[in-house]
Amino acid sequence: MNCFDCMTTDSRSVASAYGAVGAVAVCSLCGVGLCEQHVRVGHVRVETHSIGNPSVAELPGRRVFCDVCAPADATAVLATPAAAVGAAG
Numbered sequence: 001m002n003c004f005d006c007m008t009t010d011s012r013s014v015a016s017a018y019g020a021v022g023a024v025a026v027c028s029l030c031g032v033g034l035c036e037q038h039v040r041v042g043h044v045r046v047e048t049h050s051i052g053n054p055s056v057a058e059l060p061g062r063r064v065f066c067d068v069c070a071p072a073d074a075t076a077v078l079a080t081p082a083a084a085v086g087a088a089g
Helices: 004-008 012-018 081-088
Strands: 040-042 045-048 055-058 063-065
Antiparallel strands (some): 040 063, 045 055
């Protein structure tokens, strides 16, 4: 599976020059494949509306999102642990 965002944006020339950009994750809401550059990590919040007692609960665990589906507090994953170790050493 290839990254959907890489294949549908202006970076197609970069993707075709270096081959297809492989997906490392799948969006938990819409299901598109995502590369390391386009993946976002966040939490899902569930709103419960009842008379006089609205509440928001955060579901346990992290979720992977694309740019379109990501909540406002989702963070970008810019480097893999292996890349971070290589840069540090």
